[in-house]
Amino acid sequence: MRAAVLTTPGRLAVVDDWPDPVCRPDHVIVAIRDVGICGTDLGLFDGSRTVPHLPWVIGHEAHGRIVEVGAGIPPSRIGERVAIEPNYPCQACAPCQNGAPALCLRRGSPALNLPGMLAERVEVPARHAWTLPAGLADQDAVCVEPLAVALAAVRRAALTGTASCLVVGAGALGLLLVHALRSAGHPVAVLEPHPERRARAVALGAAHAPDGTEFPVAFETSGTAAGGEAALARLAPQGRLVLVGVGSDPIPLDTRIAVRRGLTVLGSMIYDHPRDYRATIDAVARDSITPGIVVAASYPLEQAQEAFTAASSVPGKTVITLAEGGAA
Template sequence: MRAAIFDAPFSIRMAEAPKPQPRMGEVLVRVKAAGLCAGDLYIYTGKNPYVTYPRIGCHEIAGVVEAYGPDTAGPAIGTRVVVDPFIGCGHCYPCRIGKRNCCANLTIVGVHREGGFADFVTAPVRNLNVVPETLTDFEAAFAEPVAIGVQGCRRGMVTAEDNLLVLGAGPIGLAIVEVARAAGAKVYATDLSAERLSTAADLGAIPVAGGAGLLERVREITNGEGMPVVMEATGAAPAMEQTIDLVTAGGRIVILGLVKKGQGITFPGLDFTRKEVTILGSRASVDCFPEALALLATGKIHYPKIASSFALGEAPDVFQKLAENPMALHKAVFIPED
């Protein structure tokens, strides 16, 4: 089969690779659309601390059921599906309490095992989600990032009564914007990039200029109170630390961004009690794919309309382009050639 293979940082090539064989409990999926996310770009630039090379990346996968492993059954052959890429061990404490996204022995498709930048990929059958008939394969590939937005909004208990500030208007920030708006919340977004902020506005967020003076602008908007919910999706330590100033007393902070392993984040200790603020982490998603697919199918998510489609064979050029300028594309989705 054809695959885009990461050999080392800043090295990706198109090559023939062995067609994977599903084991017991697994399914073979013929890939129809494969989304490129920041995690894949981190593999390309050598910033992903978990990946080993060589590796076929991609964890945003839409396709059709091709075959099953021995003594394994699931949706009928030919059924259109998306793959939840987070595979829990099922035995550790997080898995036992339903948080397999935080599994102590976590395996991620496209990071720890071969992913979707190929003609075929294997995954546990329990990680399949059937795609609604109204969605194209291209649109279905957005289920994973939208599911991250669903998870973040669930963690922040976002409702139609909330005013919400999203820090960062990249791919995950935009997913949060749309999921929160679908819940009826009033959504503000901020970013250092005027272009990204404009995109967030196109998706229904109220833009707030980032950088110096952000706190003053938020206080003006909220009559000095601060935002009830602040969602951080930048991965920048200063933005994470500023959330405590931006949130109102009694409010909720949800951190979705990632910093380098070992990097500390500092909050003023008094504000934990003075504001009685709730600070939550949010990692990927758990049981959020059905809601994400439903939101996409009902037309409440417009993000796919601003994405770009490429043939899988263009992957080396696209990764080089994004490494030089991460804002060159809002989103890229690869389509394997027939």
């Protein structure tokens, strides 16, 4: 089958002889339609994050159709159009037993420690292949995974009423947070130095964050030290900082500010299985959120190299489209 294979940092080769997956019990084979590119993928691509070995298939934000089922899975699932939840908790370690599977100590993660999704067919645990609402647009389906990250962060923030929020960083995740918060009735301001990304956030209903304005809640999505410092500086007394972005530079924490203002800093790691993916599928089924509005560029599989090379400068989500697994 065809796949986009990382052969060396910065280089993807599209091959047509990649081994087909084997369907084990309680698993399904999904023919992939689209794969979104996120910051994790870019880190694997450029070598700033390591892969188990080379060559290696990356990509984890995907949707498609079930074409085969393993033992224990009803054959009636064949043909289902599904979004893949690409983090598989062990369900046995302490975090899993304590209701925090996002922090699983033995989590299986496509692209990171399991083969990724930039292939025509992939094997997925059946419980992680979520049936999509009929008629959902492909661009919405491919953004279910990053939307789940955004909605989990909103849930963990424990917002009350119509609290105003600050979103720092307007990459695809920041844009989805703006969209989700505005859909829930929260006023949102954004801090983003990139003018095109900032303009997209404003188009989704965010305001520019005025100088000196303080917020009860801030979401940091850039994963940068500058972003973290800016978010902390804008928090009101008893404010809450929700860290969603992951970067390589530590964020300096001025304890004088944190202590004297009574601030709370909360890390929000992906999403908890199955509650957050179920909530995300329900949200797109109700048409209350249309995550595909953050898609800004699309490439065919044959241009995977070009897609990854350009993705970091695109003001929104970049998607790679494969031939199989088309929309309803």
